[in-house]
Amino acid sequence: MDYKDRLTSIQNRIAQACGRSGRRPEEVTVVAVTKYIGIQETRALLATGIQDLGENRIQVALPKVKEIKDSARWHFIGSLQTNKVKDVLPHFHLIHSLDRLSLAKEMQKQAEKLDCTASCLIQVNISGEQTKSGLAPDEVPSFLKEIAGMDRVQVQGLMTMAPITDDPEEARPVFRGLRELRDQLRPEYPDISHLSMGMSGDFEVAVEEGATLVRLGSVLVKP
Template identity: 35%
Template sequence: MSSIQQNIELITSQIKSAEQKCGRARDSVQLLAVSKTKPNQAILEAAQAGHQLFGENYVQEGVDKVQFFNQNHPELAIEWHFIGPIQSNKTRHVAEHFAWVHTIDRAKTAQRLNDQRPEGMPPLQVLLQVNTSGESSKSGLDAEQVFELAELISRLPNLKLRGLMSIPANVTDYDSQLAAFTELAALKDRLHALYPSVDTLSMGMSGDMEAAIEAGSTIVRIGTAIFGARDYANKS
């Protein structure tokens, strides 16, 4: 058994333990393996161990990986999530290659992704990025902007609104982590009342995963704990 497979099994066990501890339904939280900067071989090891959900932050790197696995390992049926910032000149690449986008925070981006989604592909599953920390250095919408953008997306046929995503402040205090995640979960519930397709909360990483799960996360994003330290020398 490879170390990557062992790491996935350990994290999956931790997720199941947190689900049980918090009274969540079994398998209600998905593990998204964040594979940015990681070579195809590392992703292949994880996929051959049975993992199918992978998240990429950099457009060209992600597209290259999607194409490689589509051409060489279509039997693995990998589901690719884009979880990084999207520049306007890169929306076509994202629309053409990914199944999910977690980081929509502008109407222009949503419109371009809709218009550039190829005919015959299923709608792009999208999350709105919310700035729960209020930090000016972080991307994301405030609560009022969430509802404005959700209304636009509800009218775009090639996008399907699934929920919210956040990158909260980097704090180690459990109560503070939980408070931020609970705020996002409440916003998701309000959104769900208007748009029944909203069922997803992408929140929680290695250092705050348990608090995220207690608050209602449905996708946790884990990278280093699966693949080891990242090498940013070749990112694109």
């Protein structure tokens, strides 16, 4: 598996998408989704220069996290159960899926116990699909007010998942909607800067619309 060639191709595509939208490639971070691969393959991936790795199930992630330790920045990109927060917080740099008040309260509680900060993104269901998790866009401002007193919960941006489609252009309104929401919030919440959006089939459109984090699995690591 030549991860280096794949990464170079992806970086070129990101650079071209940035060129089309007046952005700099340095503004976009590739989060390699490693749920498909084991520890040896993950080490090979890190050898290409990738630093950010994404996992969505703590029981699958922990053996890799404990083996690789601080050689990577780990992102938790799946739905997070409140009873798993205590397992996730010590190991993950950023949680992409804060989507309810009970989860924020548990993050605050466990971060106090661990004396750390729970860095996270709010998951927003821009598309309105019932099968997807996340707050509705109009719920985000009131949610931010509800968690404003939680000093250990640091919201760094927003995340969304677009509908799965053969045409990446169909995802563009979803990505644009997340960016517009972020831009509306930033005057009051300047720390909300990141946009986690775009996956293997549509990341170029996501970059054109402002993605700062793209979550790439099959295009990079899947056999």
